[in-house]
Amino acid sequence: MKKEQMNISKATVDRLPLYFRALRLVQDEGMDIISSEELGRRLSITPEQIRKDLASFGQFGKKGVGYFVNELKRNVGTILGLDQHWNIAVVGIGHLGAALANYQNFSVLGFNMVALFDQDPAVIGTRVNHIKVEDIANLKEIAAERRIEIGVIAVPAPFAQGVADMLAEANVKGIWNFAPARIKIPESIAIVNEDLSVGLSNLSFYMARKI
Known part of the structure; x- marks a missing residue:
């Protein structure tokens, strides 16, 4: 090859x-x-x-x-x-974040879910898919300990840039952004934006033309 x-x-x-x-x-x-x-x-x-x-x-x-x-x-x-076996962390354990944390195919594909973060005291300390939700204030320290390479942003749009900044400071190599917001990150970090509203709007566009 x-x-x-x-x-x-x-x-x-x-x-x-x-x-x-x-x-x-x-x-x-x-x-x-x-x-x-x-x-x-x-x-x-x-x-x-x-x-x-x-x-x-x-x-x-x-x-x-x-x-x-x-x-x-x-x-x-x-x-x-996929042979790299990247370590992943999800930030924002709401409905979407919890669903991502429970997604079984990550491990099938070789991705390792190693940490979950949130700022809500009611969520911190709970477990999702056997993984304890950590305080986001400890993200940088935990990222170094667990060698987190990919950060998944699943927070509301107003908080997305702040989370991205924290992930950049934690030296992640890639960000998977589910927040409906465009964020600024260093060029050294790879990013994929998954705006669910865009996908649904595209579906609506094609459906409207079939009716």
């Missing part, structure tokens, strides 16, 4: 998790080999696009045979960095 290039398109990167998920499913089905045609059929992506995406990262599969499922899944997982 060749070294990842910096000019890989966002569209290609966004499709990689789809490939990984599909490969997990076909692996569970007991398939050893899959063609780009079959993978494309399952994902509604053209075989040509799949081959082009994968070729951005190296040579996979055998012409006339297909892709060896276990091998391709392992390689795509490595490309996605």
Whole structure:
């Protein structure tokens, strides 16, 4: 597998998790080999696009045979960095934060939920998915102790920037932001914004045009 290039398109990167998920499913089905045609059929992506995406990262599969499922899944997982076993912390243990803390597929994907934080005295000290909720005032110290690399922001928008600043001071490598707010962070920190209202509004847009 060749070294990842910096000019890989966002569209290609966004499709990689789809490939990984599909490969997990076909692996569970007991398939050893899959063609780009079959993978494309399952994902509604053209075989040509799949081959082009994968070729951005190296040579996979055998012409006339297909892709060896276990091998391709392992390689795509490595490309996605899932073999790093990142340590995650969720900040804001309301309904959304608690749901994220209880999400079982994090561990399946190799992510380790190691800490939960909140500022509400009624929430601090409780447990979600067997993990004790800590006082956010202790975030920096706990982040160093537990080697937290990804911070998940699940707080109301007005508090998002403050939490982001605390995560940056705690030297996290990435932030997954669920708050409906754009936050400023150092360029050294990777960030993905998940605005649920945007996704729902997009769905409304397409539904309105089908009625």
